[in-house]
Amino acid sequence: MSFNDKLVTIQGLSVEFYTEEGIARVVQDVSFNIERGQCYALVGESGCGKSVTALSIMRLIPDPPGRVTAGTVYFNGRDIYKLSEKQMRRIRGKEVSMIFQEPMTSLNPVYTVGDQVVEAIMLHQKKSYDQAWVDAAEMLRKVGIADPEQRAGEYPHQMSGGMRQRVMIAMAMSCRPDLLIADEPTTALDVTTQAQILDLLDSVKDQTNTSILLITHDLGVVAERADKVAVMYASRIVEKADSDDLFAEPLHPYTRGLLDSLPKLSQRPKRLVTIPGMVPEPLSFPSGCKFHPRCPLGSDDER
Amino acid sequence: MKENTAKTTNGYLLSVDRLRTYFPVKRGLLRRTVGHIKAVDDISFAIEPGKTLGLVGESGCGKTTAARTIVRLVPATSGKISFEGVDVLAAKGQQLKGLRRDISIIFQDPYGSLNPRMTIGNIVGEAIKVHKGIRGSELIDRIDMLLEKVGLGGSYRNRYPHEFSGGQRQRIGVARALALDPKLVICDEPVSALDVSIQSQILNLLKDLQGEFGLTYLFIAHDLAVVEFFCDEVAVMYLGHIVEKACAEELYRNPLHPYTRTLMSAIPQVELKRRQQRIGLVGEVPSPSNVPAGCPFHPRCSLCDERCMQESPALNEVSKGDGHFVSCWKQDEFSD
Numbered sequence: 001m002s003f004n005d006k007l008v009t010i011q012g013l014s015v016e017f018y019t020e021e022g023i024a025r026v027v028q029d030v031s032f033n034i035e036r037g038q039c040y041a042l043v044g045e046s047g048c049g050k051s052v053t054a055l056s057i058m059r060l061i062p063d064p065p066g067r068v069t070a071g072t073v074y075f076n077g078r079d080i081y082k083l084s085e086k087q088m089r090r091i092r093g094k095e096v097s098m099i100f101q102e103p104m105t106s107l108n109p110v111y112t113v114g115d116q117v118v119e120a121i122m123l124h125q126k127k128s129y130d131q132a133w134v135d136a137a138e139m140l141r142k143v144g145i146a147d148p149e150q151r152a153g154e155y156p157h158q159m160s161g162g163m164r165q166r167v168m169i170a171m172a173m174s175c176r177p178d179l180l181i182a183d184e185p186t187t188a189l190d191v192t193t194q195a196q197i198l199d200l201l202d203s204v205k206d207q208t209n210t211s212i213l214l215i216t217h218d219l220g221v222v223a224e225r226a227d228k229v230a231v232m233y234a235s236r237i238v239e240k241a242d243s244d245d246l247f248a249e250p251l252h253p254y255t256r257g258l259l260d261s262l263p264k265l266s267q268r269p270k271r272l273v274t275i276p277g278m279v280p281e282p283l284s285f286p287s288g289c290k291f292h293p294r295c296p297l298g299s300d301d302e303r
Numbered sequence: 304m305k306e307n308t309a310k311t312t313n314g315y316l317l318s319v320d321r322l323r324t325y326f327p328v329k330r331g332l333l334r335r336t337v338g339h340i341k342a343v344d345d346i347s348f349a350i351e352p353g354k355t356l357g358l359v360g361e362s363g364c365g366k367t368t369a370a371r372t373i374v375r376l377v378p379a380t381s382g383k384i385s386f387e388g389v390d391v392l393a394a395k396g397q398q399l400k401g402l403r404r405d406i407s408i409i410f411q412d413p414y415g416s417l418n419p420r421m422t423i424g425n426i427v428g429e430a431i432k433v434h435k436g437i438r439g440s441e442l443i444d445r446i447d448m449l450l451e452k453v454g455l456g457g458s459y460r461n462r463y464p465h466e467f468s469g470g471q472r473q474r475i476g477v478a479r480a481l482a483l484d485p486k487l488v489i490c491d492e493p494v495s496a497l498d499v500s501i502q503s504q505i506l507n508l509l510k511d512l513q514g515e516f517g518l519t520y521l522f523i524a525h526d527l528a529v530v531e532f533f534c535d536e537v538a539v540m541y542l543g544h545i546v547e548k549a550c551a552e553e554l555y556r557n558p559l560h561p562y563t564r565t566l567m568s569a570i571p572q573v574e575l576k577r578r579q580q581r582i583g584l585v586g587e588v589p590s591p592s593n594v595p596a597g598c599p600f601h602p603r604c605s606l607c608d609e610r611c612m613q614e615s616p617a618l619n620e621v622s623k624g625d626g627h628f629v630s631c632w633k634q635d636e637f638s639d
Binding site for chain 1: 361468469471503528
């Protein structure tokens with residue numbers, strides 16, 4: 001396989017966490033590819049392993065207690081688990097960067113936002129502080145912050161949630177990475193702000209040909225923004241398809257259940273369709289098909 | 304709903320009339336009051352028994368403050384709230400205790416709203432002990448019955464909150480709210496902290512309980528799709544004001560306020576045919592301590608003109624008797 005069109009190739013990835021109560025297999029046998037300029041969505045409910053999968057691309061799984069026990073992650077043609085920590089540091093922030101769900105806790109409260117963007121720039125580019133400051137202001141302008149020179153001198157607490165998320169995106173995009181990992185980037189935001197931030201991510205993607213790995217639980221966001229989708233449930237990918245195909249014809253009963261259980265505008269059913277039971281805990285995943293205890297089609301073979 | 308600034312309690316369980324809740328902003332050494340955060344600014348609504356009113360809006364619009372004012376967790380600045388003819392804001396002593404029995408609340412965060420050091424049985428049973436003085440095996444029977452009703456079963460009685468998942472905890476919160484056979488249950492974002500597959504379970508549970516016990520709900524949420532499913536009537540709030548109010552079907556079929564239209568178009572939808580008609584919205588919600596003059600929505604509104612900047616529109620019925628109220632100078636632009 002050539003790696004020219006594939007930016008990220010993940011093959012058979014498994015991640016385990018060693019806890020006092022036992023071994024939690026939070027990611028099992030996950031494989032997918034992200035092409036350049038593509039928006040790839042990982043969808044699933046809490047605890048399904050989607051964030052851990054993303055962290056393993058950055059090689060940020062805390063070890064111990066976590067460990068990647070199997071599989072390979074190729075990024076730009078390199079097996080990142082064969083790189084030294086020093087090489088890895090050069091990739092993080094420069095070739096792959098990440099934005100998080102809660103922009104308040106991921107920004108440093110005691111530095112101005114300008115300084116935080118400058119830090120990302122100076123770490124990876126040979127630039128003086130003054131040059132980096134100019135670049136930072138330009139980056140802030142690009143993400144839609146009015147009056148960037150002045151606002152760069154403000155602290156995170158002076159900004160609203162949407163503004164902080166824009167700063168995070170400016171920081172993440174300041175070195176023009178090949179891949180931007182967005183972990184629930186709009187979950188903490190209001191719907192109108194969410195639409196603004198998603199539009200911004202779209203335009204950033206189109207301008208710089210950056211690929212986006214979008215991690216979310218919101219199927220509506222996926223349907224509107226992603227090119228490809230992988231649905232995760234209890235540590236495994238259960239369905240993987242082009243976004244339009246998945247929503248036109250979901251094949252896995254879990255995907256179908258999720259779609260059916262969403263209340264939709266302009267339909268007023270008497271009751272909502274539900275998936276019975278609960279999302280299983282990683283320490284007590286069921287045997288066989290992980291979805292069988294909740295599946296309407298479950299039979300004895302699947303246990 | 305009829306014009307509810309007129310009379311209260313005429314067929315309504317709860318009626319809120321021109322309610323204002325302001326929080327003082329204090330500055331300096333002497334803590335002088337330099338201004339007010341107008342969290343809730345002149346809102347009126349009423350709920351008929353057995354019905355559900357939805358209060359929708361983005362964070363900071365005052366919907367939670369309105370709810371907290373109704374249960375007297377926050378003092379009101381002015382206005383009137385009456386519940387079954389009782390003046391809620393003036394109630395004290397036995398009357399207030401009675402109100403606390405009849406109005407209960409379900410909170411958003413199922414992790415923060417349960418005391419981690421109390422067993423589930425104590426959490427659910429505490430109010431029964433205080434208000435009804437029931438003890439011993441009778442109390443246990445009642446707790447088991449309540450847990451049964453919310454789909455948990457009495458065997459969970461001696462466990463602690465950390466042993467439960469988010470959805471189960473929210474069920475415990477529902478059981479606690481129902482413990483005193485309330486007439487009105489205020490649901491403050493009851494499902495927004497839950498996973499998608501669990502949300503629908505809790506919404507169905509609340510609907511079933513409404514049918515069984517004839518409950519009246521004040522349902523607070525930011526998700527318009529959830530509200531449409533759940534509510535009979537919907538009021539949309541922006542910056543402390545109600546900008547539009549109508550029965551759910553009418554509001555979703557024919558939204559008239561530009562803010563309502565924007566909110567609806569901003570919801571990401573999974574159906575292909577519903578996408579790509581988004582109305583963009585510039586800027587952010589202004590701070591409630593510094594509300595713009597005129598119509599509160601005017602700095603972000605695409606239809607804004609001179610009049611919108613100067614005069615604040617009142618909440619008027621669109622055509623007489625149809626129960627659809629909107630507060631906008633430009634409402635005719637959208638009428639069908």
